[in-house]
Amino acid sequence: MGEPLRVGIAGLGTVGCGVVDLLQRNQELLARRTGRPIRLVAVSARDRGRPRPVALDGLRWHGDARALAEDPEIDVVCELIGGAEGIALELARRTLAGGRHLVTANKAMLAHHGAELARLAEAREVALGFEAAVAGGIPIVKALREGLAANRVRRIYGILNGTSNYILTVMRESGRDFAEVLAEAQALGYAEADPSFDVDGIDAAHKLALLAALAFGGRPRFDAIHVEGIRHVAAADIAYADELGYRIKLLGVARMTEAGLEQRLHPCMVPKDAPIAQVEGVFNGIVVEGEDAGVVVLEGRGAGAGPTASAVVADLIDIARGLRLPVLGVPAAMLADHRSAPMSTHRGSYYIRLMVVDRPGVLADIAAVLRDHEVSIEALIQRARNPGQAVPIVLTSHETTEAAMSAALARIGSLAAVLEPPRMIRIERP
Amino acid sequence: MGEPLRVGIAGLGTVGCGVVDLLQRNQELLARRTGRPIRLVAVSARDRGRPRPVALDGLRWHGDARALAEDPEIDVVCELIGGAEGIALELARRTLAGGRHLVTANKAMLAHHGAELARLAEAREVALGFEAAVAGGIPIVKALREGLAANRVRRIYGILNGTSNYILTVMRESGRDFAEVLAEAQALGYAEADPSFDVDGIDAAHKLALLAALAFGGRPRFDAIHVEGIRHVAAADIAYADELGYRIKLLGVARMTEAGLEQRLHPCMVPKDAPIAQVEGVFNGIVVEGEDAGVVVLEGRGAGAGPTASAVVADLIDIARGLRLPVLGVPAAMLADHRSAPMSTHRGSYYIRLMVVDRPGVLADIAAVLRDHEVSIEALIQRARNPGQAVPIVLTSHETTEAAMSAALARIGSLAAVLEPPRMIRIERP
Numbered sequence: 001m002g003e004p005l006r007v008g009i010a011g012l013g014t015v016g017c018g019v020v021d022l023l024q025r026n027q028e029l030l031a032r033r034t035g036r037p038i039r040l041v042a043v044s045a046r047d048r049g050r051p052r053p054v055a056l057d058g059l060r061w062h063g064d065a066r067a068l069a070e071d072p073e074i075d076v077v078c079e080l081i082g083g084a085e086g087i088a089l090e091l092a093r094r095t096l097a098g099g100r101h102l103v104t105a106n107k108a109m110l111a112h113h114g115a116e117l118a119r120l121a122e123a124r125e126v127a128l129g130f131e132a133a134v135a136g137g138i139p140i141v142k143a144l145r146e147g148l149a150a151n152r153v154r155r156i157y158g159i160l161n162g163t164s165n166y167i168l169t170v171m172r173e174s175g176r177d178f179a180e181v182l183a184e185a186q187a188l189g190y191a192e193a194d195p196s197f198d199v200d201g202i203d204a205a206h207k208l209a210l211l212a213a214l215a216f217g218g219r220p221r222f223d224a225i226h227v228e229g230i231r232h233v234a235a236a237d238i239a240y241a242d243e244l245g246y247r248i249k250l251l252g253v254a255r256m257t258e259a260g261l262e263q264r265l266h267p268c269m270v271p272k273d274a275p276i277a278q279v280e281g282v283f284n285g286i287v288v289e290g291e292d293a294g295v296v297v298l299e300g301r302g303a304g305a306g307p308t309a310s311a312v313v314a315d316l317i318d319i320a321r322g323l324r325l326p327v328l329g330v331p332a333a334m335l336a337d338h339r340s341a342p343m344s345t346h347r348g349s350y351y352i353r354l355m356v357v358d359r360p361g362v363l364a365d366i367a368a369v370l371r372d373h374e375v376s377i378e379a380l381i382q383r384a385r386n387p388g389q390a391v392p393i394v395l396t397s398h399e400t401t402e403a404a405m406s407a408a409l410a411r412i413g414s415l416a417a418v419l420e421p422p423r424m425i426r427i428e429r430p
Numbered sequence: 431m432g433e434p435l436r437v438g439i440a441g442l443g444t445v446g447c448g449v450v451d452l453l454q455r456n457q458e459l460l461a462r463r464t465g466r467p468i469r470l471v472a473v474s475a476r477d478r479g480r481p482r483p484v485a486l487d488g489l490r491w492h493g494d495a496r497a498l499a500e501d502p503e504i505d506v507v508c509e510l511i512g513g514a515e516g517i518a519l520e521l522a523r524r525t526l527a528g529g530r531h532l533v534t535a536n537k538a539m540l541a542h543h544g545a546e547l548a549r550l551a552e553a554r555e556v557a558l559g560f561e562a563a564v565a566g567g568i569p570i571v572k573a574l575r576e577g578l579a580a581n582r583v584r585r586i587y588g589i590l591n592g593t594s595n596y597i598l599t600v601m602r603e604s605g606r607d608f609a610e611v612l613a614e615a616q617a618l619g620y621a622e623a624d625p626s627f628d629v630d631g632i633d634a635a636h637k638l639a640l641l642a643a644l645a646f647g648g649r650p651r652f653d654a655i656h657v658e659g660i661r662h663v664a665a666a667d668i669a670y671a672d673e674l675g676y677r678i679k680l681l682g683v684a685r686m687t688e689a690g691l692e693q694r695l696h697p698c699m700v701p702k703d704a705p706i707a708q709v710e711g712v713f714n715g716i717v718v719e720g721e722d723a724g725v726v727v728l729e730g731r732g733a734g735a736g737p738t739a740s741a742v743v744a745d746l747i748d749i750a751r752g753l754r755l756p757v758l759g760v761p762a763a764m765l766a767d768h769r770s771a772p773m774s775t776h777r778g779s780y781y782i783r784l785m786v787v788d789r790p791g792v793l794a795d796i797a798a799v800l801r802d803h804e805v806s807i808e809a810l811i812q813r814a815r816n817p818g819q820a821v822p823i824v825l826t827s828h829e830t831t832e833a834a835m836s837a838a839l840a841r842i843g844s845l846a847a848v849l850e851p852p853r854m855i856r857i858e859r860p
Contacts, residue, residue: 022580022722032647032760033579131577137723139577146576146753147561147569149463150452150743217462275729278708292452293567293730293740299705300726310723313580323753330462 002036005320006073010065010091011080012045012052015105015132018305019078019312020054030313034320038313044068069094076101076127076319078312084108096120096128103315105132105308107206114210115219115335118327128327129315134207135160135284137307138300139314144214144288145329151290153215155255157428158286159279160207160265162302163191163198164230164250168238168267169280172247177235190282200229201250205265208252212263215288216256216338217330221263224340225252228266237353237425240394241269244351244379247277251428260339262346268428269351275299276430287430295430344403349378349427351396354412355420358384358391362417366393369415373408375400390419396427432466435750436503440495440521441510442475442482445535445562448735449508449742450484460743464750468743474498499524506531506557506749508742514538526550526558533745535562535738537636544640545649545765548757558757559745564637565590565714567737568730569744574644574718575759581720583645585685587858588716589709590637590695592732593621593628594660594680598668598697599710602677607665620712630659631680635695638682642693645718646686646768647760651693654770655682658696667783667855670824671699674781674809677707681858690769692776698858699781705729706860717860725860774833779808779857781826784842785850788814788821792847796823799845803838805830820849826857 007023009016023030023040031037042060044067062068065087068077077095079102081088088109095102097120104110110117110130121128131141135158144153159165163185170181182199185191197203205227209220230250241248246269254263270277275297279285284302289295301307328335356362363382370377381394397405409422437453439446453460453470461467472490474497492498495517498507507525509532511518518539525532527550534540540547540560551558561571565588574583589595593615600611612629615621627633635657639650660680671678676699684693700707705727709715714732719725731737758765786792793812800807811824827835839852 018722026580026582029582030580032764033756035756035761137578137720137726139573139726142572142577143569146748147572147744148567148740149747150456150460150740152456152459275708278705290567290740292448292736292743294734294737296567296569296728296730298726298728301724304724306722307724310578310580310720313722314577317579318576321755325751326463326465331465334462 001031004037004039005316006039006041006075007078007316008042008068008071008074009040009078009080010044010068011082012043013080014305015308016045016080017052017054018309019080022309022313024054030317034317036320038316038320041073042068042071065091066094069098069100074100076103076316079104079106082106082108084112089113092117093120096124096126099124099126101127101319103129103312105312107133107203107210111206111209111220111222114213114328115332118332121327122332125324127319127324129318130210131315132308132311134210135286136300136302136304137310138284138286138298138302139311140211140286140298141214143298144211145325148288148290148293148296149329151292154289154291155253156211156215156286156288157251157253157276158211159249159276159284160204160252160302161198161250162282162284163195164204165279166190166282167199168230168233168248168250171235172238172242175235175239178231178233199231201227201265204250204252208254208263208265211252212254212261214329215254216261217336218261218338219335221340224263226264226266226343230267232423233267234423236392237423240353240381241351243381244396245272246270246427247272248425249276253428257341257345259345260341262341264343264346267425269425270428271430274430344401344406346402347399349397349399350405351425351427352394352409353423354393354418355390356393357417357419358386358389359417363393365415365417366412369408369411373404375404375408431461434467434469435746436469436471436505437508437746438472438498438501438504438506439470439508439510440474440498441512442473443510444735445738446475446510447482447484448739449510452739452743454484460747464747466750468746468750471503472498472501495521496524499528499530504530506533506746509534509536512536512538514542519543522547523550526554526556529554529556531557531749533559533742535742537563537633537640541636541639541650541652544643544758545762548762551757552762555754557749557754559748560640561745562738562741564640565716566730566732566734567740568714568716568728568732569741570641570716570728571644573728574641575755578718578720578723578726579759581722584719584721585683586641586645586716586718587681587683587706588641589679589706589714590634590682590732591628591680592712592714593625594634595709596620596712597629598660598663598678598680601665602668602672605665605669608661608663629661631657631695634680634682638684638693638695641682642684642691644759645684646691648691648766648768651770654693656694656696656773660697662853663697664853666822667853670783670811671781673811674826675702676700676857677702678855679706683858687771687775689775690771692771694773694776697855699855700858701860704860774831774836776832777829779827779829780835781855781857782824782839783853784823784848785820786823787847787849788816788819789847793823795845795847796842799838799841803834805834805838
């Protein structure tokens, strides 16, 4: 049995306590699998007196998390505080600069400062583990950096936020609207009081920045991601999607195109029988299209104490076993600064829902605008008849460019017979 | 850039040529990801003159694969010959004993000799990679040994053979019988002339032995697996499964029970909406139930040149990066010799199909036998009426033991009104 790996944990919220619990409960198992004990020796949190579901007897307590970075009896710091800046970032920098390993679940920090922290870790020859930062219990970081590392990735896409997937799932099952389902999810504790990070796509975009960096060997660039959340997805869109053979999912998608690296996070319609369409409720799912491996799908719980702790401790196991890899799959000094493809060059199919006055010639006008922008119609639903009143028109397009579709929609939206701003959802095919 | 990793390949069939192609095509990508070139230097195959889809110029040729083990200019041997014994095993032993790394796609060899080869590799402090031996392009070995290593595994199950899953999928879609679909699959090249390894479950059982070893830290024990193939699955069973809300899949299942480690490979009915039920055609899928991570599902291509080469080269990348792990997740000397749970102690629900004479009292007799064995009926289908003639009775049971069900079926099979041996398929719930 080798020397113990000595661990300090910063942050004792749900995830921090989950890690403490896992390390205590599986002590023997972990020692057998790594050949040395993984020993929790110190913790830090703001409020020492707060009741917690785990025993902290015998552990050193640091009132200031940053003190963990200077504790000479610690080999690895687990940063479980959160936040892109502030104490978390300071702790991360100090830990790595001091030549200690860092494990973090902090997707926001890495999406913004990942390249800098990777350089720091590699310069000091220490590990920076972040399996817990993306998709909780799903070992996707390891899959991309190691398991699928022989492949050029063609595209990677996934459901990266459990709260918004839960809301979309309940909307579909119940036929209710976004606001109502969100309120219920908040009452049940599945959504935060301020749901913006989840439903506006920010949390998922942080994760997409990391996945894209791993898949394409570039530095994480949150700023390069086109982000739209799910607030504008209506019950009507979900019903039409069903009728057209689709489900609506909030997807993060990254692919290399001729115009550069395309990174986008927005609601998508996906064919009902696609594996990603089956990922429901709070589950996360990720599809990697490798040039050689083909399509690989991973699905599991993206959040919660158990799944996140499983990922944090997997990183500790790697460190205990002596694994030292380039943090983002290639040495930080070699990370590419990929040209970012503007959204206008995106190619794909589109779903459009319009509310129009039911009178002769309206459809002809709309069709003419689409033709003028070289957008061809794949399917069209205009069922209700309500002369002189408002009726919906729903259509899907064949593949076109975002630029053409945007221009067409701007023109359509300005037609007198079109009563509301057009609703558009991109279609993503497996 | 570090020293090149020098690779020799034994076996230039579909997979061997796939690895050659990948190493040549992605040379630069691999060097960037590992920090050193992965250089193919020697190959071996039986017939040097045979036309192959890859260029072998400048590579040393060994007529006898075993010579690779003694080639001083080789760091890693890729054994892609196959077969549990013979040259493959000899090459594996000599390579490891000589202090060289081994990468293999040979599930049969590892299912039978995995513990011995792991001991040998660890004694010489070299790597033994076998990602390609299980589920092709899906990085499941890495997921179990590393990504999910913090977890106690509750159960692992999966579709591990693409050929049999393809046959079951086509049977369901077409309503045709096994023999007909097999013949078609053979004509299309999806099934071997001798299909036994695939359709009798042997190939999948080899993989299950490896997954169970990784999940539960024991030595691989092919001999402890209860194996049944898909030959006895009738078109009628598939239709009844559909009616009852199930799909039939050939699953390998391993779980720890009070009676010991249960390992079984047989057709199962799984609920239609379970993720594993969605894995269709030649795809493989694996579900890991971790105590902390929860349910994690992995799906992808289980065979073919690309996916298998992707896995072989992933192992080469690990070796080039200096990763040295216990081959089976815990040091070979610490592998448990788990007690093997006899099939009679298996607990689960069952699907039964009987062909009986349609006359009064038959159902009462069958129900009485089940009651006497404490098997309770969950659902029953007896639709056709054909007085005095043969009609099917289909039922599903609540949870019971294999021992009780076997005894009841033996008794039911001996009833005069029961015309054919009862057909039984186990139900596996997510």
